[in-house]
Amino acid sequence: MKVTVINMKRCSQNIVEMEKLLLIWLEDQNQQRVPARLSVIQEKARELHTAVVKRNGEGSASEEFSASRGWFNRFKARANLHNVKLQGEAASADSVAAESFPRGLAEIIREGGYTADQLFNVDKTRLFW
Template sequence: MAVVNKSGEGSASEEFSASRGWFNCFKAHANLHNVKLQGEAASADSVAAESFPSGLNEIIREDGYTADQVFNVDETGLFWKRMPNHTHISKEERSAPGHKAGKERLTLLFGANASSDLKLKPLLVYLAENPRALKGIFKSQLPVIWKSNKKAWVTLMVFEDWFNDHFVPAVERYCASSLPF
């Protein structure tokens, strides 16, 4: 007499592992294909980008700057409630209906000198000046410099404030304490 397992029995000891071939067969069987849900076209001035490193190296060499005196800052955006921009849907459908990508974002600005001796306190720009999650917390105690604006962007005003009130004093303190003049 054959023993018949009930649905789900034995699955605790067996781990599911799908190969690429299994997934391709599943997509074909379920009539699915991959579509891009949203995308942005990014453009850059490639001519300026190619010529900039040599021009910067020339300025650094001519003026005798050290790696301790050369700083780089860059910003990155984080859409922390964003859905993936690719998904699998039925081949009959051209797009995912009713899908709207989340716009809840924050922007971070990081900076350090070329020798990595001084890492600047990051700047965080968020939509709300006083989010509920930070109720009762002093922003000066956070490990970031907190700024806010409607689109969570590093605008000219936000950047100038960060540059004058945070970057310049931090660099002046660093240079006075560790660089011989």
């Protein structure tokens, strides 16, 4: 993953420093083949921003940073990150529903008397009319 930080003239110095550190962290995660999740990247950005503000002193402590999805999209553009893929469809799936789904599906299969030949995955299938 080759990254280049560009067009950061509108960002505060703390955010510039934080994003440089975040790029290093992302590169490390990429080399370790750790999948990127938006929530983890956002949390790391907030953590790094807090550390940079603390290191730079009191004058910068009033700066707000939320690590929003919009910030992330702008960060990707500024850093020229084209190959950052978030884990999962939108990295925002309903984990409670996903956890209970296998039991519910097993119940439907059992009640319907379906066989293995009647089951298939349509996750990447499209229907054209």
